[in-house]
Amino acid sequence: MSDLHTDTVDREIDRSQMKVSDEIAIEIVGMNKWYGTFHVLRDINLTVNRGERIVICGPSGSGKSTLIRCINALEEHQKGSITVDGTLLSNDLKNIDKIRSEVGMCFQHFNLFPHLTILENCTLAPIWVRKTPKREAEETAMYFLEKVKIPDQANKYPGQLSGGQQQRVAIARSLCMRPRIMLFDEPTSALDPEMIKEVLDTMIQLAEEGMTMLCVTHEMGFARQVANRVIFMADGQIVEQNEPEEFFTNPQSDRTKQFLSQILGH
Amino acid sequence: MSETHAHSAAYVRREMLPQEAPPALETGAVKWLRENLFSSWLNGILTVVSLAFIWLVLSSILPWVVQGIWNAESLSECREIRDQLYGEGHEVACWAVLGDRWRQLLFGFYPPEHYWRVVLALVVFLAAIAPVLFESLPRKMLILTPLAPFIIFFLLWGGTIWGPLAVLLGFVIGWAIFTYGSPVVGNLGGTVLAILVPILYWLFIAGPIASGLGAILPIGLEFVASDEFGGFMLSFVIGIAGIVLSLPIGIFLALGRQSDLFIINKFSVIFIEVIRGVPLIVWLFTASLLLNYFLPPGTNFDLMLRVIIMVTLFSSAYIAEVIRGGLAALPRGQYEGADSLGLDYWQSMRLIILPQALKISIPGIVSTFIGLFKDTTLVVFIGLLDPIGFSNAIRASTEWNGIYWELFIFIGLCFFVCCFGMSRYSQYLERKLRTDHR
Numbered sequence: 058m059s060d061l062h063t064d065t066v067d068r069e070i071d072r073s074q075m076k077v078s079d080e081i082a083i084e085i086v087g088m089n090k091w092y093g094t095f096h097v098l099r100d101i102n103l104t105v106n107r108g109e110r111i112v113i114c115g116p117s118g119s120g121k122s123t124l125i126r127c128i129n130a131l132e133e134h135q136k137g138s139i140t141v142d143g144t145l146l147s148n149d150l151k152n153i154d155k156i157r158s159e160v161g162m163c164f165q166h167f168n169l170f171p172h173l174t175i176l177e178n179c180t181l182a183p184i185w186v187r188k189t190p191k192r193e194a195e196e197t198a199m200y201f202l203e204k205v206k207i208p209d210q211a212n213k214y215p216g217q218l219s220g221g222q223q224q225r226v227a228i229a230r231s232l233c234m235r236p237r238i239m240l241f242d243e244p245t246s247a248l249d250p251e252m253i254k255e256v257l258d259t260m261i262q263l264a265e266e267g268m269t270m271l272c273v274t275h276e277m278g279f280a281r282q283v284a285n286r287v288i289f290m291a292d293g294q295i296v297e298q299n300e301p302e303e304f305f306t307n308p309q310s311d312r313t314k315q316f317l318s319q320i321l322g323h
Numbered sequence: 324m325s326e327t328h329a330h331s332a333a334y335v336r337r338e339m340l341p342q343e344a345p346p347a348l349e350t351g352a353v354k355w356l357r358e359n360l361f362s363s364w365l366n367g368i369l370t371v372v373s374l375a376f377i378w379l380v381l382s383s384i385l386p387w388v389v390q391g392i393w394n395a396e397s398l399s400e401c402r403e404i405r406d407q408l409y410g411e412g413h414e415v416a417c418w419a420v421l422g423d424r425w426r427q428l429l430f431g432f433y434p435p436e437h438y439w440r441v442v443l444a445l446v447v448f449l450a451a452i453a454p455v456l457f458e459s460l461p462r463k464m465l466i467l468t469p470l471a472p473f474i475i476f477f478l479l480w481g482g483t484i485w486g487p488l489a490v491l492l493g494f495v496i497g498w499a500i501f502t503y504g505s506p507v508v509g510n511l512g513g514t515v516l517a518i519l520v521p522i523l524y525w526l527f528i529a530g531p532i533a534s535g536l537g538a539i540l541p542i543g544l545e546f547v548a549s550d551e552f553g554g555f556m557l558s559f560v561i562g563i564a565g566i567v568l569s570l571p572i573g574i575f576l577a578l579g580r581q582s583d584l585f586i587i588n589k590f591s592v593i594f595i596e597v598i599r600g601v602p603l604i605v606w607l608f609t610a611s612l613l614l615n616y617f618l619p620p621g622t623n624f625d626l627m628l629r630v631i632i633m634v635t636l637f638s639s640a641y642i643a644e645v646i647r648g649g650l651a652a653l654p655r656g657q658y659e660g661a662d663s664l665g666l667d668y669w670q671s672m673r674l675i676i677l678p679q680a681l682k683i684s685i686p687g688i689v690s691t692f693i694g695l696f697k698d699t700t701l702v703v704f705i706g707l708l709d710p711i712g713f714s715n716a717i718r719a720s721t722e723w724n725g726i727y728w729e730l731f732i733f734i735g736l737c738f739f740v741c742c743f744g745m746s747r748y749s750q751y752l753e754r755k756l757r758t759d760h761r
Contacts, residue, residue, distance in 0.1 A: 150668075166654075170675055172678050172682065
């Protein structure tokens, strides 16, 4: 699954649009989070520039999902600050809804709405949050559904689609809000091996267009090919971060070496 | 891969097998009988015994029903006719009581010359509820739905037309404040004003307006007091008002019980537990007797209205718990999916959570409604004359003294038709809303 040496896609990746700018997209300073008394995130400092493609990996329970879920306030943090696109994340609901509408998110279990068709899943947020006219929202939705290569399923319900197709719909649904940042929370972990590739392909396509992405994933091939930075987390802390080539060939901390040997060792 | 394994596993299928028809077993009725009724000796015996039992029951009941006498003025006349026709001692039904007293069973003491108002109210109700129940009907019919309560109220109770219109105006005021005021004072302020202003209007302005206009232009129908309501009409009015009002209240209570806001949460919990923990009959006695002590002397707060409020509150507590079950059954991912798209609380509830939670809760909701509708017969204990109350009254009359089964069968049948209809509709709705393809 996480083979470092096979490429995720067979084609050549187009890197012309993958540019990291100086503009800061996300800034996390001294962030701490507790679940009850359990200190789940400890002193996280992370700056993400626009156009970065960051892969976050680490053993389970290391807090990597919690970290990206804090960015769109699905989880509350208790100390420190998170600034997204220049907006400081606070308890103000208006503020949170604004950030959420600017930051797209894909989940491990897709979280599509089973009572709505694919098209309705995609047009719902633009119509109700952005107040886009229905016609226009549908056109946008079809554009993105074509992009993830499932326009012909638009009138089906999520339950009629395969896992890979559902995840691609979930990506299209997020894109319909025209987000400037995309968060991926283990997008391929619930998928059969055959379907992982089609989802990764869609994500690579996004990266090629210059999207700022944070991915929690175990797909190390994807990390090597697409990411410009790999972050390794353990016990709620950022243990190591580096460019992918360096990260995989020359890990510094023992914890990273151990992790890499476990997932790449065989 | 080891070499030995590679050798032993050398098998390649040259052609794929096509699909074939299933083997030709016996089909049709014989097969069905054998599978369902006589699959073994024991089952065969059970089938025969059951058939004999069904025959026994039907053969004693059906003649009683079918040979029943329809034309008679009293029970004694019924018996005479029976003795002539079938000989003495042969029990048959005396349906004549229904022909003689159906007006009371259906309309109570409602003035006969105004029966058309009740029938028209029923028609208005059906026309208003139809587009809500069936999506295939033209959407324009929905215009009638919000107006129907006022039309029905006016038809049933009568009085001048200005009363219902003045009440309706309050809703229009609230709506106008919300639509045009919200952009000015913000959403929260708009909502509060849209609730507060109409309440003040209803308390202090609506009454004088209605009576003033009524004095100038006395357009309307003859007033019929609640005391004259009875029979199935009473059950319907209480039952339908309870059903229509308890669903929204129940939804809000269920959301309240899930809320993180301390006061709202505790209020909902206490309300639900207290209402649900006390028998309905106690609440009905409270409504009929105790409330009078608490209200200022001289207030004439309609008994039927009090009963409707109690029944509504009672069933809304049950509805709230049923819906809470539906809310709890939704995976957390649905809440997170809605949140991550930037939908606010009410949007995510209305568009994502409630449609799914309500769909899961349909069987529970409908069975609560059925329970409520049947529980309306309890009002007989506080002196309202529902069909059961009238059956007692009819039995107390000299003509029909001693008649039991016929009345109860008729009443039971009427309730059964309504409840069975609700049950079938809920199954239709479940089928229609099944989109998850599990």
